[in-house]
Amino acid sequence: MATSEEVAKLAGVSRATVSRVLNGSARTSDAVRSRVHAAMKALGYEPDVVAQSLVRQRSRALALGLFEGSGTGLPIAHFGHTGTYFYLDMLKIIERETAELGYDLLMPSRPLGNSPENYVRSLQMRRVAGTIMLALDQSDPRIQALLQANIPTVFIDALGQGSRAIYVKSDHSDGARQATEHLLALGHTRIVFMTGPTGDLPAMERLLGGQQALAKAGIVPATGLICHSGWNTEEAYRAAIDLLARCRDFSAIVTGSDMMAMGVLRALYEAGLRVPQDVSVTGFDDITLCEYTIPPLTTVRQDRVAMVRGALQRLIAMIEEEGIADPIIVPTQLVVRDSTGPVQRPAIFT
Amino acid sequence: MATSEEVAKLAGVSRATVSRVLNGSARTSDAVRSRVHAAMKALGYEPDVVAQSLVRQRSRALALGLFEGSGTGLPIAHFGHTGTYFYLDMLKIIERETAELGYDLLMPSRPLGNSPENYVRSLQMRRVAGTIMLALDQSDPRIQALLQANIPTVFIDALGQGSRAIYVKSDHSDGARQATEHLLALGHTRIVFMTGPTGDLPAMERLLGGQQALAKAGIVPATGLICHSGWNTEEAYRAAIDLLARCRDFSAIVTGSDMMAMGVLRALYEAGLRVPQDVSVTGFDDITLCEYTIPPLTTVRQDRVAMVRGALQRLIAMIEEEGIADPIIVPTQLVVRDSTGPVQRPAIFT
DNA sequence: CTGAAAGCGCTTACAG
DNA sequence: CTGAAAGCGCTTACAG
Numbered sequence: 001m002a003t004s005e006e007v008a009k010l011a012g013v014s015r016a017t018v019s020r021v022l023n024g025s026a027r028t029s030d031a032v033r034s035r036v037h038a039a040m041k042a043l044g045y046e047p048d049v050v051a052q053s054l055v056r057q058r059s060r061a062l063a064l065g066l067f068e069g070s071g072t073g074l075p076i077a078h079f080g081h082t083g084t085y086f087y088l089d090m091l092k093i094i095e096r097e098t099a100e101l102g103y104d105l106l107m108p109s110r111p112l113g114n115s116p117e118n119y120v121r122s123l124q125m126r127r128v129a130g131t132i133m134l135a136l137d138q139s140d141p142r143i144q145a146l147l148q149a150n151i152p153t154v155f156i157d158a159l160g161q162g163s164r165a166i167y168v169k170s171d172h173s174d175g176a177r178q179a180t181e182h183l184l185a186l187g188h189t190r191i192v193f194m195t196g197p198t199g200d201l202p203a204m205e206r207l208l209g210g211q212q213a214l215a216k217a218g219i220v221p222a223t224g225l226i227c228h229s230g231w232n233t234e235e236a237y238r239a240a241i242d243l244l245a246r247c248r249d250f251s252a253i254v255t256g257s258d259m260m261a262m263g264v265l266r267a268l269y270e271a272g273l274r275v276p277q278d279v280s281v282t283g284f285d286d287i288t289l290c291e292y293t294i295p296p297l298t299t300v301r302q303d304r305v306a307m308v309r310g311a312l313q314r315l316i317a318m319i320e321e322e323g324i325a326d327p328i329i330v331p332t333q334l335v336v337r338d339s340t341g342p343v344q345r346p347a348i349f350t
Numbered sequence: 351m352a353t354s355e356e357v358a359k360l361a362g363v364s365r366a367t368v369s370r371v372l373n374g375s376a377r378t379s380d381a382v383r384s385r386v387h388a389a390m391k392a393l394g395y396e397p398d399v400v401a402q403s404l405v406r407q408r409s410r411a412l413a414l415g416l417f418e419g420s421g422t423g424l425p426i427a428h429f430g431h432t433g434t435y436f437y438l439d440m441l442k443i444i445e446r447e448t449a450e451l452g453y454d455l456l457m458p459s460r461p462l463g464n465s466p467e468n469y470v471r472s473l474q475m476r477r478v479a480g481t482i483m484l485a486l487d488q489s490d491p492r493i494q495a496l497l498q499a500n501i502p503t504v505f506i507d508a509l510g511q512g513s514r515a516i517y518v519k520s521d522h523s524d525g526a527r528q529a530t531e532h533l534l535a536l537g538h539t540r541i542v543f544m545t546g547p548t549g550d551l552p553a554m555e556r557l558l559g560g561q562q563a564l565a566k567a568g569i570v571p572a573t574g575l576i577c578h579s580g581w582n583t584e585e586a587y588r589a590a591i592d593l594l595a596r597c598r599d600f601s602a603i604v605t606g607s608d609m610m611a612m613g614v615l616r617a618l619y620e621a622g623l624r625v626p627q628d629v630s631v632t633g634f635d636d637i638t639l640c641e642y643t644i645p646p647l648t649t650v651r652q653d654r655v656a657m658v659r660g661a662l663q664r665l666i667a668m669i670e671e672e673g674i675a676d677p678i679i680v681p682t683q684l685v686v687r688d689s690t691g692p693v694q695r696p697a698i699f700t
Numbered sequence: 701c702t703g704a705a706a707g708c709g710c711t712t713a714c715a716g
Numbered sequence: 717c718t719g720a721a722a723g724c725g726c727t728t729a730c731a732g
Contacts, residue, residue, distance in 0.1 A: 001474060003709060004709065005709080005710095013718075014720075015709085015711090015719090016711075016718070016720080016721095017719075019710065019711055019712085020711090020712095020717090023711085025711085026712095026718090028717065029717060029718085044471070046471050046472070046475045047475065047709085048404075048475055048477075048708090048710065049476050049477075050403045050475075050476070050477050050708090050709080050710090051404055051708070051710040051711090053400045053724095054398075054400045054401055054710075054711095054725070055711045055712085055723075055724050056711070056724085057724070059400065061456075085435065088438050100459075102459050104456055104476070105456070105457040107445055107449075107454065107455040107456075107457075109448065109449040109450075109452050109453055121351075124351060124396075125351075125399045125400075126399050126400070126454070233638070233639065234641075234642075237642060262639070262642055263642055265644070266644060269644050288582075289612070291584075292584075292612050292616045294616060294619050294644050353725060353726085354726065355725080363703085364702070364703045364704075365703090365725090365727090366702070366704080366727075366728080367702060367703075369726070369728085370701095370702085370727090373727085375728090376701080378701065379702085397725085398726065400724090400725080400726090401708090401724070401725035401727090402725080402726060404709070404724090405708050405725080405726050405727045406708085406726085406727070
């Protein structure tokens with residue numbers, strides 16, 4: 001593994017010049033430049049990323065964090081729980097786009113003591129250029145710590161703004177509004193809302209969007225038709241079982257996510273209810289699986305690529321100190337498949 | 351952000367001593383040690399990870415790679431394609447376990463020129479301590495490059511052994527054997543094998559395991575009953591459609607993965623065939639979703655935690671130069687749910 | 701047990 | 717345009 005010193009020697013120049021050629025930071029004569037390039041190629045030279053990070057006091061890496069109520073703070077720690085398959089899609093895009101921008105993605109090992117301060121310090125000590133937070137729980141104390149720490153940070157699906165922090169999110173409430181209006185147009189009036197944990201921004205906004213659509217249609221939102229669940233399939237399945245035991249006076253269920261909808265679909269199936277003939281169901285996210293559920297799921301698409309690109313653009317701008325821009329609210333769009341249909345009877349169960 | 355220099359000054363010792371106390375590398379007097387600790391606490395000192403990596407010529411980070419036939423080499427790049435939800439589970443566990451061991455997880459940005467040599471060099475220049483390769487395509491040239499490069503490497507689900515490389519994998523063929531014998535015990539004899547890309551080790555081994563079980567039962571494996579598909583739901587769905595158009599003389603389908611099974615389930619549903627009354631279906635992996643498919647899926651469980659722990663144990667041993675151990679073959683286990691049942695008629699379709 | 705010194709591989713003012 | 721020198725924040729022989 002050749003060093004810049006060896007390149008310099010071979011090219012007959014100083015290490016400073018090698019560095020300049022490498023970084024194109026300063027004007028160098030054509031002759032010198034090509035000599036250096038030749039030497040680099042001959043030696044198979046590649047700069048030592050660690051040394052660069054040390055002297056520049058900044059690495060070319062972005063830290064990735066995923067917050068969950070659980071507070072483990074471990075990025076992917078909860079992804080197995082089906083609740084977060086959507087964020088997997090996000091992760092995939094984040095990985096691709098950051099690589100394209102020439103940044104590494106770093107998932108730091110958690111330091112001793114899980115305090116927000118320690119979290120921030122560990123990021124600082126790794127000299128990360130910036131941080132991407134796929135945040136769920138709005139009350140996570142690390143959000144505040146990050147805001148104050150002045151590390152360039154972009155939050156996805158959580159609110160957070162500071163001198164070096166901004167957020168990006170989907171237009172959740174509009175998406176839920178679209179789904180609800182779609183059902184209203186099909187004649188549904190008794191609509192259940194199965195919401196994710198309302199401490200999470202997306203859950204709260206989706207719930208509100210749906211309720212507003214109802215209100216706009218002159219329907220008094222019935223609290224009895226709101227039921228709570230975790231984000232994952234398991235909990236939604238159980239919530240649906242409970243719901244069916246408690247009340248059957250509805251013809252549609254708006255769920256907080258596709259994975260939740262899958263649990264609902266299964267509970268309905270077990271109860272002998274047909275979708276959409278007996279009950280219409282909508283999801284949220286539009287994960288790939290939606291096309292293969294039985295029946296294929298009507299849902300709200302989130303534009304993951306736009307979210308990630310927007311987030312990264314904002315983040316890089318903050319890193320490069322080009323100043324802070326506005327938050328980004330990415331539009332959402334209803335995708336109609338086969339899990340929704342016209343209401344058959346005003347109230348099918350009684 | 352305090353440096354070791356400031357800690358040294360406050361404690362009235364040299365930086366060398368601070369370093370010794372920090373790393374517990376050498377004997378220090380109790381008095382000095384507690385003075386240094388006090389100073390560190392007072393200053394909120396945390397060592398600069400980058401500087402440590404430079405001087406030690408090694409960082410405390412593990413690179414993560416996921417190979418795919420596509421050759422992009424980007425870790426999570428293909429995860430959105432439903433084929434790899436299983437590896438998401440793996441990723442989650444890897445993240446947790448590496449964090450517990452005090453290692454960061456690094457997904458390096460791809461360097462200019464996608465050659466295997468460049469890939470290896472980029473890992474070297476990042477001074478990663480080791481590399482975890484969630485590898486699918488056995489023919490990926492980077493496997494060879496890694497083998498020669500002498501970077502401690504553990505392959506998961508791909509073969510690779512060298513002076514500093516080893517592999518860990520599930521007992522795929524035994525899992526497929528269990529699934530097939532389960533079907534044989536239920537009276538099935540006309541069994542379709544829908545395999546993933548046979549260039550991938552898991553696909554090949556699973557296919558072979560199933561065929562061997564058949565042979566052992568005295569059934570001549572019919573090549574007409576083998577059909578090929580990609581790992582994901584979409585391709586399996588299409589493969590199943592094709593299969594049904596071509597041949598209906600079977601009573602069970604052994605698929606290469608749970609996500610594939612979901613596509614098959616859907617194709618069967620559309621064709622008006624009931625599972626398991628008309629056709630039995632098995633998956634492989636046992637992802638969480640298996641409990642919520644319609645019907646819940648009989649599958650083969652892979653012990654992800656054992657795989658990851660084993661892989662990490664081997665990797666750390668190579669990093670610490672404790673020598674190389676044997677590969678690990680993790681046992682698999684059949685999980686019977688509702689997608690398999692007794693054959694109704696010897697050959698239900700004719 | 702502890703300190704002074706050298707060094708990890710780079711970059712960046714400062715001169716020229 | 718280019719080089720000599722200092723320095724990023726640590727660790728580790730080498731003495732004592």
